[in-house]
Amino acid sequence: MVILFGEPGVGKLFIALDIACCIATGGAWQWLPVKQGSVFYIAGEGHAGISQRLKAWSIHRGMVPEKLFVSNTVVALTESEAVQSIIRVIKKMVKEHGQLALIMID
Numbered sequence: 001m002v003i004l005f006g007e008p009g010v011g012k013l014f015i016a017l018d019i020a021c022c023i024a025t026g027g028a029w030q031w032l033p034v035k036q037g038s039v040f041y042i043a044g045e046g047h048a049g050i051s052q053r054l055k056a057w058s059i060h061r062g063m064v065p066e067k068l069f070v071s072n073t074v075v076a077l078t079e080s081e082a083v084q085s086i087i088r089v090i091k092k093m094v095k096e097h098g099q100l101a102l103i104m105i106d
Helices: 012-025 047-061 080-097
Strands: 038-042 068-070 100-105
Touching: 012 038, 012 047, 012 068, 012 100, 038 080, 047 068, 080 100
Parallel strands: 038 068, 038 100
Antiparallel strands: none
């Protein structure tokens, strides 16, 4: 488990997306090899702009993170029903795509 912590606007989301995309594509992260696998990115605050950031990453790297799955809604992790819902989604993803290499919560 890892926590990215810092002031707003310092690039935490960009680092998190870069890690997620590198694992999803099998591309090196910061010149370090990664083990490729499916990634589930539970988007929070940055949900609105995530598609543009992923497009920019794909253009810059010349590859598309096809094994990266991004939630399409904000998840209130303080609410029991929302947590149960996301658990069901994760279990479904595992059935469809195999064991997830990373679950990232923004």
